Amino acid sequence: MIRARWFLLSAALLAFGGSLGSGFHFDDYSIVTDPHLTSESGWLQIFSLRQTRPLTFLTLWINAAVGAPWLYHAVNLALHLGAVALAFECLRRLLPERAAIAATAIFALHPLQAEAVDYIWARSIVLATLFCLAAMLDWLEGRPWTAVVWFALALLAKEEVAAFPLVLWWLNRKRTAPALAMLGLSAVAGARAAYVTAVTAGSGAGLQAGITPGHYLLSEGLAILRYLRLLIVPYGFTIDPDVKVPPVWLGVLGWVGVAAVALLAWRYSKWALAGLVLLIPSSTIFPAADLAVDRRMYLPLFAFAAAAGPYLTRAWTAGGVAALLTILSLFRTSIWMDDRALWAEAVDRAPDKVRPRIWLARSLPAGKALEVLDKARDLAPYDATVAAEMGKTLVSEGQYEGALQEFGRALAIDPRDARNYNNRGVALAGLGQREAARADFEHALRLDPGLAEARQNLEKMAK
Numbered sequence: 001m002i003r004a005r006w007f008l009l010s011a012a013l014l015a016f017g018g019s020l021g022s023g024f025h026f027d028d029y030s031i032v033t034d035p036h037l038t039s040e041s042g043w044l045q046i047f048s049l050r051q052t053r054p055l056t057f058l059t060l061w062i063n064a065a066v067g068a069p070w071l072y073h074a075v076n077l078a079l080h081l082g083a084v085a086l087a088f089e090c091l092r093r094l095l096p097e098r099a100a101i102a103a104t105a106i107f108a109l110h111p112l113q114a115e116a117v118d119y120i121w122a123r124s125i126v127l128a129t130l131f132c133l134a135a136m137l138d139w140l141e142g143r144p145w146t147a148v149v150w151f152a153l154a155l156l157a158k159e160e161v162a163a164f165p166l167v168l169w170w171l172n173r174k175r176t177a178p179a180l181a182m183l184g185l186s187a188v189a190g191a192r193a194a195y196v197t198a199v200t201a202g203s204g205a206g207l208q209a210g211i212t213p214g215h216y217l218l219s220e221g222l223a224i225l226r227y228l229r230l231l232i233v234p235y236g237f238t239i240d241p242d243v244k245v246p247p248v249w250l251g252v253l254g255w256v257g258v259a260a261v262a263l264l265a266w267r268y269s270k271w272a273l274a275g276l277v278l279l280i281p282s283s284t285i286f287p288a289a290d291l292a293v294d295r296r297m298y299l300p301l302f303a304f305a306a307a308a309g310p311y312l313t314r315a316w317t318a319g320g321v322a323a324l325l326t327i328l329s330l331f332r333t334s335i336w337m338d339d340r341a342l343w344a345e346a347v348d349r350a351p352d353k354v355r356p357r358i359w360l361a362r363s364l365p366a367g368k369a370l371e372v373l374d375k376a377r378d379l380a381p382y383d384a385t386v387a388a389e390m391g392k393t394l395v396s397e398g399q400y401e402g403a404l405q406e407f408g409r410a411l412a413i414d415p416r417d418a419r420n421y422n423n424r425g426v427a428l429a430g431l432g433q434r435e436a437a438r439a440d441f442e443h444a445l446r447l448d449p450g451l452a453e454a455r456q457n458l459e460k461m462a463k
Contacts, residue, residue: 004101005088011086011110011322019073019118021336026239026359027121027412028072033452037064047239052193052277055156056124072120079126080117084108087131087302093140095172095309102318103309107302109325111234111332112227116295116337119239124158129299131157132164139168144178151182155189161299163188163281167274193286215245216287221254222246223292224276224283228261230294231304234328239342240359242350243292265307274302347372354380366397384414386421400430418448425457434461 024031031037036045037060047055063072087107091100107113116122131154135147147168154161165182169175181227223243230236246254258280265272279300312318333340340363346356357376361369370393376386404427411420425440438461444454 001092001097004097005085008084008088008104009081009109011105011326012081013077014017015109016077016080016114016117016333018330018333018337019077020070022073022118022333023069023339024070025119025121025336025339025342028119031060031064031072031120035452035456037061049189052189052196053124053156053158055153056127057157059123059127059250060120061230062425073118076117076120076123076126079123079130080108080113083126083133084136086130087305090133090136090140091306091309093137095306095325096313098313098315098318099309101309102312102321104307105318105322106305106308106312109322109329110231110301110305111237111325111328112294112297112301114237114329114332114336115239115293118297118333119295122295122298125160125295125298128154128158128161129302132161132299133302135164136168139171139175141389144172144175146186148178148181152185155185159186159189159193160282160286160296161278162190163278164299166277167303170270170274183391190286194288210289211287213287215286216291218248218251219243219245219291220283221251221256221258224258224279225254225261226292227279227294227297227300231297231301234325236329237294237332238346238349240290240346240350240353240356241292241294244354260347269307271303271307273373274325275300275307278303285375352379354383358385361389361393366393369393382418384410384417387413388420391423395426395430398430400427403427404431416447418444418454421447422451422454422457425454429457429461437461 036051036057039045045051046061047054051057059075060072063075084107088100088104091103094100095103116126135150135154138150139147151161151164154164163186165179165186168182169179187396199321223241226241247253251390258276262273262276265276279296282296282300312321315354332453335345340360342362343356343360346353347360350356354376357372357379361372364372370390373386373390373393376383377390380386387406387410391403391410394400394403394406404424407420407424407427411415411424414420421440421444425437425444428434428440429437440457441454441458441461444451445458448454
């Protein structure tokens with residue numbers, strides 16, 4: 001068993017260790033601008049009622065105090081290795097030895113895990129899964145109330161694991177009281193998350209997801225089928241999948257497909273059914289701006305791996321699968337190490353989406369960035385974010401007149417976005433129109449008192 005543990009941990013380190021050479025991506029940049037994460041007393045604010053994932057943000061606050069990007073990735077990687085170790089301890093109590101090793105290898109090495117491990121902002125699901133597996137281990141060892149404590153910590157890392165008590169109860173249905181206690185905690189965490197996202201500007205979830213619950217539910221059947229396809233055929237990954245709200249008939253057909261998979265799982269593999277139990281609620285109950293993100297599979301993959309493990313007990317089969325998954329994850333991690341490659345891939349796989357083009361432009365020289373943004377404007381002529389990004393690119397080149405025109409266009413499209421006033425203020429300041437710039441910064445802060453950029457720009461004006 002010791003040899004098996006070292007093999008699994010070493011393979012996971014090989015598959016995802018390249019992330020240590022990576023930097024920030026996408027939402028990672030907000031870490032260095034969030035005052036809760038950058039101030040010395042920020043850790044106290046993290047534990048306020050307005051924060052749904054305090055344990056995750058506490059680890060980010062500690063990282064921010066140190067500052068080196070590779071240390072952020074080192075923590076993500078260490079959490080994944082910890083989850084792998086706990087997964088093996090749980091699975092060897094649930095499956096025959098060889099099946100447990102094979103199942104843990106799938107959980108540890110599958111490229112579906114790359115987004116959760118390589119993307120700093122996805123740390124929450126890795127940390128929550130670590131606590132969930134600690135809860136499962138205590139549950140299997142006959143300490144159900146200790147498992148409740150571990151699960152409470154998991155919810156403080158990410159509320160998306162709310163359905164996990166159902167899997168524990170399935171493993172031992174006599175422990176109804178602790179399972180109900182966990183589900184009660186899940187209900188509280190879900191209600192709190194709904195409140196926080198509703199009152200937090202720009203949360204991108206719940207009432208501010210930019211999508212109705214009905215449309216979100218309609219899209220998620222197809223999203224779940226996409227996850228299952230990537231599980232079986234690990235090709236076609238992207239940071240920004242081309243998943244849209246489908247026509248009603250197609251959305252219903254997607255859910256018919258999910259129901260068919262659930263029926264087959266009920267008949268042939270209860271572990272596969274457990275994977276769906278973990279995946280479906282996290283993908284359907286709480287609307288999010290992103291209709292599909294691969295990191296949602298991080299915890300469900302534990303159950304799907306347990307379903308596959310018994311079929312991979314021959315050494316050559318398990319070894320071949322482990323080797324293939326390691327190679328695929330090495331390649332996936334290499335993509336995550338290069339911001340330009342990451343977003344170029346996203347543009348290639350979702351050519352009609354605007355957001356990948358905006359992020360690709362941010363990784364390119366100004367001339368090429370403007371070409372990419374011109375294409376984005378052709379796709380979405382009334383998208384304020386495209387105009388704002390073009391303005392920022394022009395500011396970086398000192399072309400303040402052109403930037404003012406683009407920021408003005410963004411403001412005309414979306415006059416309620418405080419960032420558009422702040423951006424126009426930057427262009428006005430660059431043109432020497434200080435009073436007009438100050439007025440824009442002040443207006444931005446009236447719209448959004450928490451907009452740190454506007455506050456910093458206003459402070460610069462006072463110097």
